[in-house]
Amino acid sequence: MKTSFDVISPLDGSVLLTRDYADAAQVADTLALARAARGTWAGLPLSDRLALLGRAVDALVADKARIADAITRQIGRPIAHSPFEVRGLEERARHMLAIAHEALADIRPEPKPGFCRFMRREPLGTVLVLAPWNYPFLTAINSIIPALAAGNTVILKHSSQTPLAAEILADAFVAAGLPEGVFQYLHLAHDATLALVADSAIDFVAFTGSVAGGRAIEHAAAGRFIGVGLELGGKDAAYVRADADVDAAVENLVDGAFFNAGQSCCGIERIYVDTVIYPRFVDAFVALTRQYRLGHPQDASTTLGPLVRASAAEFVRGQISEALAQGARALIDPALFPADAAASAYLAPQVLVDVNHRMRVMHEESFGPVVGIMPVAGDAEALQLMNDSRYGLTASLWTRDEDAAIRLGRALQAGTVFMNRCDYLDPALAWTGVKDSGRGIALSTLGYAQLTRIKSFHLKG
Template sequence: MTEKIQLISPVDGRVYAERECADLVQLDKALDAAATAQAQWKRRPLSERAAFCSAAVDAMLAMKDEIVPELAWQIGRPVRYCAGELRGFEERARHMIAIAPEALADVVPTPVNGFRRHIKREPLGTVLVIAPWNYPYLTAVNTIIPALMAGNSVILKHASQTLLVGERFAEAFRRANLPEGLFQNLVLSHLHTAVAISSGKVHQVNFTGSVDGGKTMKHAAVEGFLGLGLELGGKDPAYVRADADLEHAVENLVDGSFFNSGQSCCAVERIYVDQTIYPAFIERFAALTRQYVLGNPLDEATTLGPLVNPRAAEFVRDQIAAAVNQGAKALIDPKVFAASVPGSAYLAPQVLVDVTHAMSVMRDESFGPVVGIMPVASDDEAIALMNDSEFGLSASIWTRDLAAAERLGNEIDTGTVFMNRCDYLDPALAWTGVKNSGRGVTLSRLGYEHLTRAKSFHLRHEI
């Protein structure tokens, strides 16, 4: 019997979509088609690849009116924010297309008489993209467009929670008339995903997900010496110095903590505030948090939707309860949020003070609408606490002092340092992590280096 995957909507707990998984015959056929298409695609001029990719971006944007409510049903994000994901999708895709000529250009060393020498960037072959549900268009496009621009073929395996996003990508490339086989969206079981990785027909795997998932990917890729890109999450910290613009810091850190119900790998999950402004900061932070409207994401008035499923909400509820039992104080009364019902996916935002690093909520990724806030007496104390984590994806510093931000940024173990902003990916900069936040790079010209291999030409033309 063919295995099926069901997409359960967090909005009402019902089955929103159901699809059959590809069987082994279909998988093998897809891998062979990808190889055949890629052999011709890599010979296409870069300008032609750009034209196809740009047309696909246009086609995706043309589906906006269908995508926005569809996305809310799949992941529970309020409809008022869903169009923002498409704007980010376009920004990243257009940027990676635009920089491709420079990023993929030959590297030419200092000339030597009698020789022509250069390093060419060759495509890897077939790239398998295993994308997550929380930012399903943004995380997938990070690899899909540059992989195609670099001359690779792409197979997308999207999360079961966002089955329809994979289909939207496939439809966009179909409308763009991309050559058949170059981009394929497959619904795969975990077992058949592992088969694809070990098939010898995949040459790079880019995975976004949990640390445990990343370890599984690494073990699966070892036998075939596959390239592997991993983005595995975070416990991202913020440090608010005494000289920060308080209102600006509060407004942006509340948003950075609770946007998408905190379900972001680079969400702000812990905040350290100079003790001199700590009382004013938490007062304003809690007051702004209470202004959220928790409810049905299809309602335009809703500013905070459900978590992806009741199990995820229960994990965060347990984290909050454990912290309170250990001495933390919760500043938000969940009863104010009528939709926050125990056992459901709907969870009120929470702000915790009197927290310590002995508590799970300050150590383990929450991936939900909760943040812990601690006072600190100095820059050194703040940096020590920020680095006291197994993760290192992004960190933000809130200050009016640019020199201080750069100095402190050099001391933080993280992939990205922000000053006076957070929870954003700049496509011109490398998106990467340290420690358990991942390996490899997407975006920027460095992202192209992980989707190509170097091939050196050493040609002696005078003998």
């Protein structure tokens, strides 16, 4: 059994750092500390908890340079883009703190003479957050901040690709003065993680990751009657209607497809364009894609870095090769991107046309810098193709007609419907999915609901 793990940097394939896995005694101590801290933490006035958490957010914002460097070195995101994650982290965290009083307030039914009746949200206990590598701070903070604000203790198990994220988050909570045991992290192997999910000391699991990972988490938690929040994969679609602002759609959809090398659960992976504007859209999309600069992510001029590992790039290369063999056409010459190299994590962006839904690249999650574009005759065909997916995280509509967007949005099988934007999480809105994109809710006032339990008070005068 391995007792440690290496983080392989996608920058050059070298060992970036090595960390020890927590052993059974460390796990037991962590659970004991979390349990011991519950009463004191939950007993603090909400305003006191929020003040401490606000200080932790301040510490993270002040540590922006360290966070950006850790993101770039661990996952290969260009250093020019990595600081944006701190901006998003702050936006989400501060919003969730700002709405905590409203979200956690007592719920009172219609008055009834002679009775005092209300429902109160109470913390669940200890929340286990299982966070992924692709947005290592954003995805973690979505659950950590509301879980702590609600009075839970939190244990974070981060991806083995991004252990520095867990350590930096822990430093911020220590700097803010959180009591011992309120926030902790563990570095764990796969089997040990599943064992922790099954442990009676865990009261809720917030998981972000693959569909296969979600199934494993559900299986481990089966029979325990605890909540499991699952944010899983996506094959997010965009529909560009004939009345769209083509230039704006191109600019935003290119970014939605290729930011973070396409490694976003809500990134754009397939686009459907009205036949009336299809040629113009494709030409402009290709022209803008060619402006990307693939290179070493610590170079400030790089706009497209490597994928997280060489095997991830090889997976996307396989999808592209298979699509080409089935009749698709590639519109980007990899020779324009000299850093692209077989068997490496560096992969040129690719735009495919003449694609169809028999091709893996149009129905299987890519999680890389490739997008397929198809012409459609109108709304009906676009809806049919957008819904023809096992996933349902987000969908974006590009149109000047808000009524049409709402009408189409009602028919879309997705957790979030965008009009004239994509690849974004608004902390005031619930983040959720349907089908294989998972279940549960993060962010918004509703995000607090799954991190608390209701207790009803029925008092007769």
